[in-house]
Amino acid sequence: MTRFFSCACFEKRAGVGLLYDDADEATCRCDFFFDLRTLQNATSFFSELNHLGHGGSGAVYRGVMPNAQEIAVKELSLESSQGLREFTTEVKLLMRTQHPNLVTLLGCCAEGPKKMLVYEFLPNKSLDYFLFGKDHKSATLDWTTRLRIVRGVARGLLYLHEEAPERIIHRDIKASTILLDDYLNPKISGYGLARLFPGEVTHVNIFGISETHGYMAPEYAIDGYLSEKADVFSYGVLVLEIVSGRKNHDWWFGSVTSDLLRYTWLLYQGGRELDLVDPSLTEFNENEAMCIGLGLLCCQQSVLDRPAMNSVHLMLSSDSFPFARMPRPGEPRMQGLGGRWTTTSTTAFSNSNATSGPNNVTRVSTGSSFVVASSSSSASVRNM
Numbered sequence: 001m002t003r004f005f006s007c008a009c010f011e012k013r014a015g016v017g018l019l020y021d022d023a024d025e026a027t028c029r030c031d032f033f034f035d036l037r038t039l040q041n042a043t044s045f046f047s048e049l050n051h052l053g054h055g056g057s058g059a060v061y062r063g064v065m066p067n068a069q070e071i072a073v074k075e076l077s078l079e080s081s082q083g084l085r086e087f088t089t090e091v092k093l094l095m096r097t098q099h100p101n102l103v104t105l106l107g108c109c110a111e112g113p114k115k116m117l118v119y120e121f122l123p124n125k126s127l128d129y130f131l132f133g134k135d136h137k138s139a140t141l142d143w144t145t146r147l148r149i150v151r152g153v154a155r156g157l158l159y160l161h162e163e164a165p166e167r168i169i170h171r172d173i174k175a176s177t178i179l180l181d182d183y184l185n186p187k188i189s190g191y192g193l194a195r196l197f198p199g200e201v202t203h204v205n206i207f208g209i210s211e212t213h214g215y216m217a218p219e220y221a222i223d224g225y226l227s228e229k230a231d232v233f234s235y236g237v238l239v240l241e242i243v244s245g246r247k248n249h250d251w252w253f254g255s256v257t258s259d260l261l262r263y264t265w266l267l268y269q270g271g272r273e274l275d276l277v278d279p280s281l282t283e284f285n286e287n288e289a290m291c292i293g294l295g296l297l298c299c300q301q302s303v304l305d306r307p308a309m310n311s312v313h314l315m316l317s318s319d320s321f322p323f324a325r326m327p328r329p330g331e332p333r334m335q336g337l338g339g340r341w342t343t344t345s346t347t348a349f350s351n352s353n354a355t356s357g358p359n360n361v362t363r364v365s366t367g368s369s370f371v372v373a374s375s376s377s378s379a380s381v382r383n384m
């Protein structure tokens, strides 16, 4: 069967690296496979000029298709044990993971050793560029916009945790994985990447830790215990960054308080939490104070004390969400820094990729399991 496609797609013809032997799969493949040559042309052979950034899994390039559609091409530079069939199966699944607060995956390219993912292009770069960039763009983000970002990221995470065709723990929520569209609406990128690298110990091992520093829940960083509450922790740190306009491990905090979370906690204890608010935010809004409480709540040491994303979403949807005084938050970690994580109790089931650890929280032994841990309801594990 020979089919012709929009310029974004192509069909591998028989004899040229034929991947599948049944017509159904070939048809599916045609819908989202990009020809390497097409991507080379779109990105001017992955030129420096089109280089958008470099994450743990590889470089990202801007491209323009012949029909003028802009795309972002993410090279996957890491070795994966996954075969082509598994890779395309995962890509197909990720393509069904669609939400207004997620960056849309358009397809992939897999030719020879090269594997790439093709996404919609977002012109406004990532949130870290606005919040921490040298261009002092943080003033562009007024409070209304920041609150929209806080809400949008919560909505996107809620979708990943509870509504997506296959539930996904992101594992790498941080300011650089939140991209902004034309109207500065947030879209989460990088979701599901761990699915493409099964067999690895943790996401941290796969994607490196430099940028992840300070966002990681202690139980995940130290012991590899993964639940959706690890994303909640990272989200809490992100919220505090959005309110303060400061990186979580900013030198600004000096030697007394070396990270944003500890600094926020000190202010909160002294009833001075509003001192955290970014000075470039001229208009005071009481939601700012609420978001500080929300950030601290999401970063609680015990996974049980952290809210699930549906609770976060509910809090953010209401006009006010007063917080009771809360205990000291946990400490964000880099993997391997030592120290112990403690929790009260939670429930989780495990599959072959996960073993039950202390207090029945699941310890992840590969990058391919997903645990939903819940204090009140049943929990489940899915393959990622």
Ligand SMILES: Nc1ncnc2c1ncn2[C@@H]1O[C@H](COP(=O)(O)OP(=O)(O)OP(=O)(O)O)[C@@H](O)[C@H]1O
Binding pocket: 052, 053, 054, 055, 056, 057, 058, 059, 060, 072, 074, 103, 119, 120, 121, 122, 123, 125, 126, 172, 176, 177, 179, 189, 190, 193, 207, 211
């Ligand atoms: N779809 C996109 N549209 C526009 N720019 C993008 C897009 N995807 C990524 N970028 C840019 O490329 C940079 C690097 O992206 P990448 O996804 O590799 O970052 P990362 O999340 O730090 O990496 P990783 O998840 O692999 O560790 C981003 O910070 C962003 O500026």
